[in-house]
Amino acid sequence: MSLLVDALALLAILLGLVFFAAGTAGLLRFPDASSRLHALTKADHLGLGLIVIGLLPRAEAVGGPARLIAVWVLVLVSSAAAGPLLARLARRR
Amino acid sequence: MIADALIAAAILAVALATVAARGSFTAVALFIAYGLLLSFAWVRLGAMDVALTEAAIGAGLSGALLLGAASRVARHPVAAERPPGRAMTVAIGIGCAGVTAALAAAILALPDPAPSLAPQVAANMQATGLGNPVAAVLMSFRGLDTLLESAVLVLAVIAAWSLAPKESWPGPPGLVQPLLPGGPLALLARLLPPLGILVAVHVLWIGKDAPGGKFQAAAILAAMWMLAWMAGRVALPPVSARWLRVVVAAGPALFIAIGLLGWLTEGAFLAYPPGLALPIIMVVEIALTASIAVALALLVIGPPVRRA
Numbered sequence: 001m002s003l004l005v006d007a008l009a010l011l012a013i014l015l016g017l018v019f020f021a022a023g024t025a026g027l028l029r030f031p032d033a034s035s036r037l038h039a040l041t042k043a044d045h046l047g048l049g050l051i052v053i054g055l056l057p058r059a060e061a062v063g064g065p066a067r068l069i070a071v072w073v074l075v076l077v078s079s080a081a082a083g084p085l086l087a088r089l090a091r092r093r
Numbered sequence: 094m095i096a097d098a099l100i101a102a103a104i105l106a107v108a109l110a111t112v113a114a115r116g117s118f119t120a121v122a123l124f125i126a127y128g129l130l131l132s133f134a135w136v137r138l139g140a141m142d143v144a145l146t147e148a149a150i151g152a153g154l155s156g157a158l159l160l161g162a163a164s165r166v167a168r169h170p171v172a173a174e175r176p177p178g179r180a181m182t183v184a185i186g187i188g189c190a191g192v193t194a195a196l197a198a199a200i201l202a203l204p205d206p207a208p209s210l211a212p213q214v215a216a217n218m219q220a221t222g223l224g225n226p227v228a229a230v231l232m233s234f235r236g237l238d239t240l241l242e243s244a245v246l247v248l249a250v251i252a253a254w255s256l257a258p259k260e261s262w263p264g265p266p267g268l269v270q271p272l273l274p275g276g277p278l279a280l281l282a283r284l285l286p287p288l289g290i291l292v293a294v295h296v297l298w299i300g301k302d303a304p305g306g307k308f309q310a311a312a313i314l315a316a317m318w319m320l321a322w323m324a325g326r327v328a329l330p331p332v333s334a335r336w337l338r339v340v341v342a343a344g345p346a347l348f349i350a351i352g353l354l355g356w357l358t359e360g361a362f363l364a365y366p367p368g369l370a371l372p373i374i375m376v377v378e379i380a381l382t383a384s385i386a387v388a389l390a391l392l393v394i395g396p397p398v399r400r401a
Contacts, residue, residue, distance in 0.1 A: 074288070077281070077284060077285070078281065078285075080277070081277035081278065081280060081281040082277070083277075084276070084277045085277050085278060
């Protein structure tokens with residue numbers, strides 16, 4: 001059972017890293033600000049979510065998993081707000 | 094080991110890029126990234142308190158301060174700078190290399206094992222009632238340093254306010270922000286403050302037994318206040334408002350008063366009466382949090398620029 005959990009956690013973290021790599025590649029390779037933001041806000045948050053899922057089994061029992069998920073949700077909310085703000089600034093230039 | 098080497102290499106690379114950056118905005122953005130990487134390094138070294146402070150104050154608040162400074166400088170471009178001559182460039186290079194070499198020599202010359210007061214802290218910690226050795230050092234063993242740190246912030250607010258143009262005194266600090274009817278910033282300003290205040294109280298309260306404390310909590314509170322201000326949801330009081338000045342000065346003033354009380358009753362400045370150390374420390378921590386939060390926000394928001 002714990003082996004299965006470990007394997008799934010490892011898989012989730014590795015998948016998360018793949019999404020981070022893809023997001024970073026997009027940030028470096030995409031031509032303009034909007035598509036770069038798109039790469040960052042989409043891929044990185046899927047990646048972060050997968051890494052959080054992978055870390056959940058290792059979190060301390062009291063409040064640990066809740067905190068990990070709260071971190072993910074807060075990052076989602078803050079960049080869901082920061083992305084459009086940056087995109088508007090970029091369009092105005 | 095590989096992770097540590099990668100973090101160290103990334104810190105050096107970002108530090109170089111910060112120094113080499115041409116534009117001040119780019120340099121500040123890189124400096125914020127540098128601070129975040131540095132807090133990773135502190136986590137790897139097991140110094141969670143330092144990591145939290147570096148992320149909240151070093152990267153977050155200093156970053157916001159520097160961004161504000163960069164945009165203010167950009168609005169008032171100075172006359173084209175004369176590039177330093179070759180001799181000056183060489184002299185600056187030699188000076189910087191000298192400082193770096195001296196620092197490296199000092200670190201390499203430390204005896205092994207390095208001198209440490211950790212055993213004394215561990216032996217005397219239970220007298221403070223605190224469970225976090227960093228908090229015990231900051232609030233008790235080296236309380237004077239913390240007192241001076243918080244008093245410096247009051248002086249910084251006075252210094253920033255004295256840069257206000259005469260005709261804008263005593264207006265509200267910073268630019269007046271229009272109320273945003275909608276959009277991402279307005280959403281954040283409604284969504285985040287309740288959560289942020291909760292997290293700040295949590296960080297302050299666990300600071301007595303675990304990494305956390307007033308500076309980190311105050312940085313979060315300041316950020317929440319500034320967020321609400323940027324979205325136009327709170328109007329700032331004029332700098333002449335009595336309560337504003339009282340809140341900024343109350344924390345350090347209370348700390349000094351308690352220090353003097355310790356001098357009267359226990360015979361030493363900042364000595365706490367036995368058994369009462371923990372409640373006194375927590376009251377001072379709470380008062381300091383409020384003062385530091387308001388002072389940090391006022392520093393980032395800047396002096397008044399127009400009359401109310």
